Each structure stands twice: as C-alpha cells, then as structure tokens.
Amino acid sequence: MIQKKICMVGVYGTGKTCLVQQFVQSIFSVKYLSTVGVKIDRKEVKIGNLDVTLMLWDLEGRDGTHDVNASYVRGAHGVIYVADGTRPDTAQQLIEIRELVEKSVGRIPSVVALNKIDLTEEWKLAAADEAGAGGSDLHRLRTSAKSGEGVEETFEWVARAAVASSGGDQ
C-alpha cells in the first residue's frame, strides 16, 4: 500500500474542510485547525489496481494574520489548492500561496479545486481568472462540497499525479 502526504491549502473560508469532511476518515476534530493549525484526515483512493492512502493535511486557511505554515508542507507529495468561486480574490491569492509552498517543497503534483460550484448564482469567477488561478500550468477542477461534484476526481487526480511523479511504483 502506498501512502502519500497531500496538503490542502487556500485562503480562509474557501471550504477546504467542508470539501473533505464527507469523503474522508477522520479522528480529529475541526478544532485542531484553529489550534494546531492543521487537521489530518485519511482518504483511500484506488489508482488502477493500486491502493493509495492519502494523508490529507488540511492546513489552516490563510488570512490577514496567518500565512500557510511551511513546516506542515515539508515532505508533501502533492498539493490541493482550494479557492472559492464566489470570491475571486481567493483565486488570485493562490499565486502567492503557491510560491510559499513551492519554496518549501519545490514543484510537486498540484491541482486547483475551485469550490462552491453549487452556488451558481453567486459564481463570480471570470473565465480568465479561473484559467489563471494558481498559475496557468496547473490542472484545475470545479468542486462542490455540497453536491460532491468534482471532489473524488480531485483526490484521484492528485493521487495519480503523486504516484506517477514518484516513479517506479507504477
């Protein structure tokens, strides 16, 4: 069985925690996020005939006072950048967040989750913003924690990318 450390980062209130809550196994309370600054959950994914366990490090959201904690990102095999489609600034900030992450771990398999797609009325992300969120070179997916749309795909994508980048295993 392969384990991968995957970090979930993004601006505060983009729904990172909601995104994973229904889809993962967890023993730690949400409280950890605001105390320790990270909450770790487990998500099992099947890539072909390979079982992959994602250890999801749900990092406390970035806000005016807190930045993404570089220590928690150390050694990660993949990153899920989460932005809120109803708040375009959360997508714009991904560039800075990504810089911070890559300064710590270098280029690793990453995916952008544009969350809250269920709120179609309030979706404020222009096509250009959406395409450039976190950098145009990144794969991106629209997700909804409410409907579950795109969530499994996001995990699978990052798992596949992480396994592929480690080489040899496949």
Next chain:
Amino acid sequence: MNAEPSGSVANGGTPVTEFDALRRLLVGPEQHRIEELSEELQSREITSEQLAEKLPEAIALRGRRDDHLGRALGPTIETALRESIRRDPEEVATAIFPVLGPAIRKAIAETMAGLVRSINTAVEQSLSLNGLKWRVESWRTGVPYPEIVIKHALVYRVEEVFFVHAETGLLLEHVSAPGLKVPDADLISSMMSAIRDFVHDSFRPAEGATLRTFSVGDHTIQVEAGPRALLAVVIRGQAPDAVLRRQQDTLEVLHLQFAGQLADFSGDAAPFEPSRPLLEDCLETVLSTDTAVAKRRFAWLKWALPLLLIVAAIAAFWVRSSMRWNRGLASLRAEPGIVVVDASRGWRNWAISGLRDPVARDPSAVLASAGLLPSRLSGHWEQYLSLDPVIVATRAQHSLDSLGGIVETRRILFDAGSAELNPLAIATLAGIATLVQELDRAGAAAGRSVRLELTGRTDPTGLDETNTALAQRRIEPVAEGLESVGIPSSRIIRNAVASDNPLPAADPSERARINRSVSFKARVSAAPSTPREP
C-alpha cells in the same frame, strides 16, 4: 614526488648514459625500491593484496570500537545466507545442525522457566490479599483479570512503537502491545509530526531542539528523532531511562539497516516490514511483582510467622501424641501375658496386633490407663499361654477360684440319724475327691496353700449334744475318703456345726434333707502348702 629528483638530474647537462650506468651500479636496488614506493603512494587505491593483508586486523579493530560493522554487514550476510540456503539447503542444515539442537533445548528450557515464573506469579497473586482483591474487582467490574493486575501492579508498559518517516510524517511501521487496538496509527503518526512542527514553530527553540516527550494522563509519548526517521514510543506508567536508551539504539539500527529505503521513500511502507521484530523488542510490560525483589525479601515474614505457628502446633501435637503412643506401647509390652508383635500409628487410628494370654488384662484397659483413647485403637490379638510367673499364678488362681467354687456347691447327704455313707454318697465323694485333688494341684501351682473345711450338719430334730456328735461322726467317713486319695489330714478342717447356721431352703422337709450333710469350703491362704505326702 620522490621520483622527480632523478628525472631532473637526467635532464641536466651531464651525459645520460654514463651517469645512469654509474647510478645503477651504486644505488640500483634502492632506486628500484624508491620507484615502488612512489608508485604505491601515487596510486592511492588499495590493492586487493594490501586489503587482504589489512582486512582481518581492520575488522578486529573496528569490532572492538563499536558494533557498526556488524550492523552494516548484517544485511549482506543475511542475503548471502539466503542465497546459500536457496542453492543447497542441505549444506546449511548440516552446518548448523550442531547449534540447532542445543538452541532448541535452550528455548524449551527458557519457555518452561517462563511458564514456571508466570505460574509462580499467578500463584503468588492469587494467594496474596491483593490477588484476591483484584479477582473480586475483576468479577465485580467485568474487566478481565490481567487488565486489573496491570492497572494496579503496572510499573510501566511500552504499549506502542511508531516508526515514522521524518520528512513526511508518514507511518513506516507500527507495533502495539498484545490486545491493544490502534486502528488509526497512520493518522496519529502524521498528527504527531504536525504537533512536533507546531511546538517547534510556536516556541522556536535552539537549533536542533525538538519536542521529545509529552505526557497525557498516565501515558508518556517519547519521540526520538534521527536524520530520516522518528521513533515514537507510547509508555503507560513510569519508564526508566533504559527504555529511552533502547529506543535510541533501535533508531540507530533502523537508520543503518534501512538507510537506502529511508532515502528513497516515496510513500511505499512495504520495504519497512522487516523492521517489525526490532520495534517489537521495544515493547515490554513491567509489573511491580517482577521488580519487587527487595520488598519481597521481608514479605515472606508475613507468611512465615503464621506458618511457623502452624508447624509448631502440628509438631507439638505430634510429639505429644508420639509420647503417649510410646508410653502406651511400653506399658502394653510391660504387661504380663501380652506380646506386641506389630504396632503402627496413623494420623487418627492406631493398630496393634500381637499375642494375648486369656487371663492377661484387656489391652484397651492397659492403654486407657496410659492415657490413650481406646476408640482410636484397633487391636488384633491371637491367644497364647504365657509362662510369665505372674500369669501362671493368675491362671492358677483362676482355676483355684473356679474349682473352689465347684467344690463348694457339692455336699454329701446322709440318711436321718445316720453317719454311714450310702451308695449315692460314696459316688458323690469319689467325684469330690477328684475335684479336691485338682484343687490341691492348682493351689500348689499358684503357690497357695489350700485347706478344705468339712462342715458337718444335722436336721434340727433331736438333742443338740446328740446332733453335734452325729455331725462329727458324719465328717469322719468323708475325711477318711479324702485322706484315702492323698489329701493330708493336716489340710482337712473339721467343723461340726450340727443344726446351727443351717443351709437355707424354703421347704422345711427339704431344709431338713439338705442339712443332713457334709459340705465343703476351700480355704486358700498365701502361705505355701506343706509338701504333699504320698
């Protein structure tokens, strides 16, 4: 370098050939040696030959210093051995056969010793007051007994060991104490790494310092960090430093054995499975019953005192009983007419068998007078005749008494007014004579002198003088009859009472009839009888 001067000289102005020839003549062998040394120095690589020269010494040297060489060679030797076994298992089996037998024996012995130890512990616990208390608690609360013992007697227990990849916080291997369920070890492992980072970031300690120990309730988590991996142990209770030292040693060995795997780790924990035995070595449970040797040195006193009292009481009882038994047996053996052949004493019942003369005292009575309870005695006695003087005398006395009794019931009846023996009286007298002879013999055997008193009587009719004379006359033929069979007259007492003191009978005519008689009484005295006259 050393070769250079020769080169520079060769390139000087002096003619080369002559000088060289001279030099070869003068320092040829030395030059050759210098060239060899120079080559050796320049080629820093060690030749196989040199290595072969130095290797044993080097190995010995390093082996004395530490055990890194052993650890480093371990995997290679294992691989070589595996390969060798794969190719020809029989070869290896033959080679290790001499070690295998003793090893198996040792393992069995150790298992047995362990079993005995655990039985001892169990017995000790179940006998002690605490053991009983814990059993009651276990029964009352429904918690298994071993759990209760651990709760009360636990010094410490290394319950879990996490082998964690340092950089990612991913779990490489995890072992836990038997019976302990830890379903989310991977989550805990990652979160533990996160918390270590959190503490480090929050308090910004000096370079290299990390969170090493944290406690919660009676659990302590000890984390040892190496360059590539962490080893975290979860300890319940108070662990000694030895646990930390073992943890550090294990982490070093893990780094050495899994150096490659740790460096190349990309999420696959399978290559770390062989680390399980090493991690399991860290798990241990230490109960206070294991270590309380010093305490136990005096604990025996608690048991020894009552035990001593009980032993003393039993011993006293036994000694008292033995003394009584011996006393009883001695008195039985001293008793005339009793021969003790066999005597055995059990806890409750005593059995004595032997020979007993019919006239000897009852053995039970003899023992009772020695203070032994006859109810606990089973006796088996064969009859015999004792030649013990006392018994012989007793036996004679008995026959004397019985013969005397018989003689005294007899009487010789006369017709009215007559002192003649009628034919019936003659026959009766003959029988009596025989009895008296026996009586005489019995008296001699008993060492007694027997005299026979003949009492002459008449019926009340007639004058007293006449009656007295008649009574005297009636005695005479009887006395003569006895004398004729050898009873000396000196032993015959004549007592003519006539009609005084008559023999009783309800009917007057019958009374008259039985009183016209001579009756007998045996008088036995202690004085020896005079020698019998023929």
